[in-house]
Amino acid sequence: MEHMKKFKQIRNIMGRTEDSLESLIMINALQRLGIDYHFYEEIRAVLSRQYENVCAGGFTSGDDSLYDVALSFRLLRQDGYNVPADVFKNFKDKEGKFILPLSKDIAGMMVLYEASHLAVEGENILDEANDFARQHLNASMMRLFDQDLARILGNTLDNPYHKSLARTIGSNGIVCHGRWWRDLGLAQELKFARDQPLKWYMWPMVTLTDPRFSEQRVEHTKPISLIYIIDDIFDVYGRLVELVLFTEAINRWELAAVDQLPNYMKILEAKRFASDNLPKAEEYLKNAVESVDLVDDIPGLISFPATILRLWDDLESAKVGDSDENQKGYDGSYVDCYMKEHGGCSVESAREHVEGMISDTWKRLNKESLSPNPFSPSFTKGSLNVARVVPVMYSYDHDQNLPLLEEYITSLLHESIAL
Structure with missing residues (x-):
């Protein structure tokens, strides 16, 4: 009152x-x-x-x-x-x-x-x-x-x-998602995979900030949870022959979205890293972004945040031991591909190059958000928020913790606003 x-x-x-x-x-x-x-x-x-x-x-x-x-x-x-x-x-x-x-x-x-x-x-x-x-x-x-x-x-x-992320309201959904994840039982069945329901809920919580989107935030967290699980299966657990079978099993669902994926994308990346045969940097990024985008020629409001996500993830993955993808191994990064393609390039130079690419992609995203497009203002804001949350989700310390995420969650859930 x-x-x-x-x-x-x-x-x-x-x-x-x-x-x-x-x-x-x-x-x-x-x-x-x-x-x-x-x-x-x-x-x-x-x-x-x-x-x-x-x-x-x-x-x-x-x-x-x-x-x-x-x-x-x-x-x-x-x-x-x-x-x-x-x-x-x-x-x-x-x-x-x-x-x-x-x-x-x-x-x-x-x-x-x-x-x-x-x-x-x-x-x-x-x-x-x-x-x-x-x-x-x-x-x-x-x-x-x-x-x-x-x-x-x-x-x-x-x-x-x-x-950066603004303070958002929507913590009630954490309880709903936690109950869904617990009842699903995947954490007990797939003990090798990450069990981080709070982290998964943070994605929609900070991207869909409108209070009207409470139900959408909860529903959006469910596929995000499964994406993290599948990511662990491909990156740190499954053998190549198992991944091929897994991909074929998914294809038998005959979903329209799956039919639109480039054929090479389904198993080529796993084969590359199984054989230590790294692609050229540009080819790697194209494959990686399509992994997020699903289709070619997708609008910039979707593809640019996807590029920022991929580059930030690889920027942190390149620091061996600092990424959550290093639970049981290392699956390579854009930084690795760039260094191999540019012989003699140092890690520092490669990282500076990636940071410059992220900055340039932000400029393209800014232009896209200012230009006429078929999306609603809420969608445009959500697109920008995806790019904003990426550094929070991928800034690992030497103990594989996410201090920025922990600080944000503490501020969001435990610190009241004095008016």
Whole structure:
């Protein structure tokens, strides 16, 4: 009841304020708390007015602060408004470089860094903004005596909002999925496989964040659980002859989706790693992404998160012993294929190459989310959330734990929000 009173107060403030910056700051806070869905109509109204202001020539006078412009840019692009990156030209000097005194504005630099992560391919000004902000924020962090501010700054650098998970609500589904998994009995029958129902539920929990999707989250977790089991069968347990028989058994179901799979994909990867015959990096990635996508020419909102997932998984799998796929062996990675194809390439260079590919794929995903497409806003948001959750699911430490996932679950399930 107390929360509802505070929600009403927030709606009243957003409805009557004439200060666009104040409204944007409030939207930013609501999103970071994960309660913005309570104020959907109010937020859309504020952002619509702000976009009209930008289209009417806002931010072109040079009178607006870096903080104002960068926050507006990020919130608008994040909501699907294709605001041009040229709004940042006013913060450059005659030589085309960002004005050095901006580096003293830590708050402005933080929102500039956040905004730069919504770049699409070809937006050099946002790449330059990212480099400029990151360089000076790192330098500022070394000089700060305020430890709280230093911690906030460090978290911004490590976890830019656009590529990070917002706080979500939906923990009740964990109980439902846990009951289903326990009753299914696979954990007892397949003791070699991972038994991680909470981790599996986290995928739909953080991708399907709308409270209306409670049932969908539970149902979506079921195939994810089976995917993890099949992944373990292929990667760390089954012998090649058994995997061929297993694949043939699946084919006898004659599902339409299975018929659309490339023939080579079904057993070729297992044969490759059984014989230590690694493919070229490009061929490996094509096979791997199709393993996720199921069909060729699938829209970017699906294929780009799939690519990010595959590359992140391989980036961590390349650290032998750090991946959950190393329970009983190692099944190779894009990093291995790239190093073999480029003789003399170090692990560090190969990893930097993969990190660059992930960054470029994010730019393509950003463009896809801003372009007209046949999908609903909820689907687009879910697609972005898939890409956001990937680092959380694949950042292993030396003990094969997932500290980012553990930290997120603790925050989500055990820490209350103070309003």
